[in-house]
Amino acid sequence: MxxxxxxxxxxxxxxxxxxxxxxxxxxxxxxxxxxxxxxxxxxxxxxxxxxxxxxxxxxxxxxxxxxxxxxxxxxxxxxxxxxxxxxxxxxxxxxxxxxxxxxxxxxxxxxxxxxxxxxxxxxxxxxxxxxxxxxxxxxxxxxxxxxxxxxxxxxxxxxxxxxxxxxxxxxxxxxMEREVPGFIANRLQEAMWREALHMVANGEATVEQIDLSITDGPGLRWPVHGPLLTFHLAGGEGGMAHMLDHFGPSLKSPWTRLDAPELTKHLRDSVVQGCLAEADGRSIEDLVEQRDRAIIAIQRAVRDNHA
Amino acid sequence: MxxxxxxxxxxxxxxxxxxxxxxxxxxxxxxxxxxxxxxxxxxxxxxxxxxxxxxxxxxxxxxxxxxxxxxxxxxxxxxxxxxxxxxxxxxxxxxxxxxxxxxxxxxxxxxxxxxxxxxxxxxxxxxxxxxxxxxxxxxxxxxxxxxxxxxxxxxxxxxxxxxxxxxxxxxxxxxMEREVPGFIANRLQEAMWREALHMVANGEATVEQIDLSITDGPGLRWPVHGPLLTFHLAGGEGGMAHMLDHFGPSLKSPWTRLDAPELTKHLRDSVVQGCLAEADGRSIEDLVEQRDRAIIAIQRAVRDNHA
Known part of the structure; x- marks a missing residue:
């Protein structure tokens, strides 16, 4: 022992x-x-x-x-x-x-x-x-x-x-190969937390609206696919490549107070290749089917738990 | 019909x-x-x-x-x-x-x-x-x-x-009572998406690490409790009030590229009151128990789905 x-x-x-x-x-x-x-x-x-x-x-x-x-x-x-x-x-x-x-x-x-x-x-x-x-x-x-x-x-x-x-x-x-303050997941959730605090501070949304927007929205996808693979599926059959090539400019939209990085060819290719590596041969169709089954099971789990 | x-x-x-x-x-x-x-x-x-x-x-x-x-x-x-x-x-x-x-x-x-x-x-x-x-x-x-x-x-x-x-x-x-670009949930997930892109652009984390950090990390909590109620539980038995009063200064940490808002008394009280309203009489202990049961069910759902 x-x-x-x-x-x-x-x-x-x-x-x-x-x-x-x-x-x-x-x-x-x-x-x-x-x-x-x-x-x-x-x-x-x-x-x-x-x-x-x-x-x-x-x-x-x-x-x-x-x-x-x-x-x-x-x-x-x-x-x-x-x-x-x-x-x-x-x-x-x-x-x-x-x-x-x-x-x-x-x-x-x-x-x-x-x-x-x-x-x-x-x-x-x-x-x-x-x-x-x-x-x-x-x-x-x-x-x-x-x-x-x-x-x-x-x-x-x-x-x-x-x-x-x-x-x-x-x-x-x-x-991790490099030290980064907050490591990985805390940087990601902190970015969300700060944006949430800004919204509350500006009277743009209440605490309850913010939490509901995640638990009944994108939060249901995140135990299945992380934020990047999620967007791999948002581009339809063209995947992340389509997503970045077509929606790249919307990175500049004032949708959060965090500035976006420059979408260089290198960054674009890194993200596309990373998504393909992660998909590991699974087509968008396979991933959608997998996601849908998991979301249903997750929703059931959460609902049964409330009941 | x-x-x-x-x-x-x-x-x-x-x-x-x-x-x-x-x-x-x-x-x-x-x-x-x-x-x-x-x-x-x-x-x-x-x-x-x-x-x-x-x-x-x-x-x-x-x-x-x-x-x-x-x-x-x-x-x-x-x-x-x-x-x-x-x-x-x-x-x-x-x-x-x-x-x-x-x-x-x-x-x-x-x-x-x-x-x-x-x-x-x-x-x-x-x-x-x-x-x-x-x-x-x-x-x-x-x-x-x-x-x-x-x-x-x-x-x-x-x-x-x-x-x-x-x-x-x-x-x-x-x-929503006010128009805000990106509404609520997209602002939150965009903040995370941008921080993720910065990390890839800087070679701080790979696409797969980023996604894994969410699916096997905080992503498992978000179908149960949104980002704010999640932190209500991170402060231990003192809840969000303890969290903000003790970890407020860490808002200034360089954990994301998004600057934090000033943690005014008004913002602090809004977030604390919002969490209490959302908890709706449930103690931290009740919330922890509910969260734990849901996370187990979610993990099972995701695993069965992979199998």
Missing amino acids: KTVACVGAGVIGGGWVAHFLARGMRVVAWDPAPDAEEKLRRLVDAAWPALTELGLADHASKDNLSIAKTLAEATADAEFVQESAPEKLELKQKLLADIDDVTPPHVVIASSTSGYGMTEMQVAAKNPDRLVVGHPFNPPYLIPLVEVVGGKLTRRSAVEQAADFYRGTGKTVIV | KTVACVGAGVIGGGWVAHFLARGMRVVAWDPAPDAEEKLRRLVDAAWPALTELGLADHASKDNLSIAKTLAEATADAEFVQESAPEKLELKQKLLADIDDVTPPHVVIASSTSGYGMTEMQVAAKNPDRLVVGHPFNPPYLIPLVEVVGGKLTRRSAVEQAADFYRGTGKTVIV
């Missing part, structure tokens, strides 16, 4: 705890807040029915959670460390250095940071080469995505070890 | 045809393209199994579709007209004026435009007061959302008639 140390046990750290427990691991958690243990156990209790329904791994049990009194106790037997402390740079720098000090050598230490680069966080650690970003999504026990990326001082093998470790727990891993 | 005229029968117009037929209506379509009828019938055939599975209305049949030879023939018996022509302003202006000329008085004429305001489209029509925007999402036979908004010359009752008509066909209708 693998042992994972979870440092920080709030919404995200606690979500990781639930995930690792459900995958049959032993988890040692540490959090300096006085009421952390009570909140953590409540979070795990709340998540457990969902995790049970999804299917627990062999030997998975809430009893495999223990609470350490010190950071050193938490990491002593750990084969992997997941840090999920509050999103403050100086705090993360110091905490990662502290974790590094007390964790057995060669154990990879990952940070759940939602936006800092490891390069800026690893500055105080003695062994910065084993520090990586492993950014999850709320709730970490249900959303598969983890974005993995190292800093300038991180060794390549630590990135690979973290990616393998997460994959072994059933996660969808994206290994 | 109600009769609807669908002017323009491409991906969107054809999707509307499939939707209205499935809701038991008679549809008369008109499209000047020489191969329009063949493409339209193929689109309806492709959509019909999905619509049958969702449940057809009484008397729903593909045989209730007829193809008109002229625009006047298409609208002669129509009780509602849906225009879905290519997205070119001058074309829309002229076409809407032409439709207005041949359509019986008091029939509401809606445009599927994905971004133009009715104020700029209704300039050439003799009876601009019955022209409204009724903006659907692809595919219109599955995605419930329709954004309804009038122009400066549109009478209020036409907006209400259109909203009632769409609701009667099972649609989720958002009536």
Whole structure:
């Protein structure tokens, strides 16, 4: 049975705890807040029915959670460390250095940071080469995505070890070759979030209208096809190539407050080729059929859930 | 049996045809393209199994579709007209004026435009007061959302008639009080689309990584909770108020190329109050439980569909 140390046990750290427990691991958690243990156990209790329904791994049990009194106790037997402390740079720098000090050598230490680069966080650690970003999504026990990326001082093998470790727990891993503030998915959802805030600030739409426009609109497509493959299907039988060649100029429309990039030949070709690679031989017709079946199932799932 | 005229029968117009037929209506379509009828019938055939599975209305049949030879023939018996022509302003202006000329008085004429305001489209029509925007999402036979908004010359009752008509066909209708380019959902998805294009253009992420980051990440939440209610849950038990009060400063982080609005007290309170109104008495705990159940069902639906 693998042992994972979870440092920080709030919404995200606690979500990781639930995930690792459900995958049959032993988890040692540490959090300096006085009421952390009570909140953590409540979070795990709340998540457990969902995790049970999804299917627990062999030997998975809430009893495999223990609470350490010190950071050193938490990491002593750990084969992997997941840090999920509050999103403050100086705090993360110091905490990662502290974790590094007390964790057995060669154990990879990952940070759940939602936006800092490891390069800026690893500055105080003695062994910065084993520090990586492993950014999850709320709730970490249900959303598969983890974005993995190292800093300038991180060794390549630590990135690979973290990616393998997460994959072994059933996660969808994206290994990023470059550090970008906010990584990938947070940049995308932040762009939407900021546009939403602008609309509320200007009285253009209410909070409820904004949310309804997504849950009953494009949000129904996004678990099936991401934003780019979605537009591959919006161009009809001509796909993304048709879409960009015909609607490219509308990129300049004042439809959001975010300026569009110049639609160069290179960008156009990258997006078209990327969509074709992703479609992986599936025709637009195949993709439409797949999307339609999935949307129906998703709508049913959401409706049954409301009922 | 109600009769609807669908002017323009491409991906969107054809999707509307499939939707209205499935809701038991008679549809008369008109499209000047020489191969329009063949493409339209193929689109309806492709959509019909999905619509049958969702449940057809009484008397729903593909045989209730007829193809008109002229625009006047298409609208002669129509009780509602849906225009879905290519997205070119001058074309829309002229076409809407032409439709207005041949359509019986008091029939509401809606445009599927994905971004133009009715104020700029209704300039050439003799009876601009019955022209409204009724903006659907692809595919219109599955995605419930329709954004309804009038122009400066549109009478209020036409907006209400259109909203009632769409609701009667099972649609989720958002009536906008103000014209905003791109309406609501397109502004939100365009902000994401532009940020995605910037990332591809800068070599920060591939098309496949971008799509995977959504389908296996935040995309799984959006059919359940829109972007704002999603963040209501990201703040833990303190909800959106905690989120804005503690993470407000991170709005300034360089996480997207879209600048954030100033987080004034007014904006903060609007968003917090909006989330509470939307939560409608449900605690964060209730919302988390509902979200988790829905995400599991959605993941199952998507996986079964892939298998």
